[in-house]
Amino acid sequence: MPPSEPTSISSSSKLLIATVMGLAIGAFFWFDLNTYLTLESVKTNRDRLLVFADGHRVLAIASFVVTYATVTGLSLPGAAILTLVGGFLFGSVWGTLFVNLGATTGAVLAFLAARYILRDWVEHKFGKWVGSVQQGFTENAFSYLLTLRLIPLVPFFVVNLVSGLTRMSVGSYVTATAVGIIPGSFVYAYAGRQLGAINSLKDIASPGVLGAFALLGLLALVPTLYKKWSSGPGPQG
Secondary structure, three states, rough: OOOOOOOOOOOHHHHHHHHHHHHHHHHHHHHHHHOOOHHHHHHHHHHHHHHHHHHHHHHHHHHHHHHHHHHOOOOOOOHHHHHHHHHHHHHHHHHHHHHHHHHHHHHHHHHHHHOOOOOOHHHHOHHHHHHHHHHHHHHHHHHHHHHHHHHOOOHHHHHHHHHHHHHOOOHHOOOOOOHOOOOHHHHHHHOOHHHOOOOOEEEEEEEEHHHHHHHHHHHHHHHHHHHHOOHHHHHHO
C-alpha cells in the first residue's frame, strides 16, 4: 500500500495544482513549444545559444535548470535534447551536473505529484507498470530504482510517476535518481560537445554504450540478489 496522503493538501488545492499542470502541458503543445526541443532547432540556433550562455552565464544556467526541471516534472518530451544542449553550452562535466540538478528536481516533482495529487490518474494510465515496479521496490527499493535509472527499460517519466505509488522515501528516491542518471547524462552531455556532427539521437546510443549501461544496471542488482541468496533456506539436517 502507498503511504497515506497528507491532510495538509485539501481537495481544492489538489484540483488547483492538477489544473495548473494540465494548462501548462496544454500550452506547451498548443504553442508548439516542442518544436524548439528538437535536434534540428538546436543546431540551427546553436550560435545564438552560445552567445547567450557566454554573455549571461548565471542566467543561462538558471534558465537551463528550470527548463529541464519543468520538462521533466510535467513529463514533457525533450529531455534528451536538453541534455545535449547542456553539454554543448557548459561542457561535459558542468553540463552533466546541471542536467542532473534539473532532471532530479523534475523527477522529484513528478514523484510527489503522483503520490499526493495524481494517484488515481497514474494508476489508470500506467496500471500495467504498477505491479511489476511495486514488486521490485518491495525486494530492494533503492537498488531496483538505481537499476531502472541505469537501464532505461521503463521510460524515465513512467518510473517517476509509478514510483510515487510505492512506499519509497523521498530521500532514497532522490539519491537513487541522482546517482543512476549520471552515466547517461554524461554520455549525452559529452556528445553535445560535437553537436554539429550529430544527425540523430541514435548516433549517441551505440551498442557499446547501451551494453555498458546494462552492465552497470546488473551491478546495481547485486544487493538484491545477495539478499535473496542469504535469506534462502538453511542446510537441512
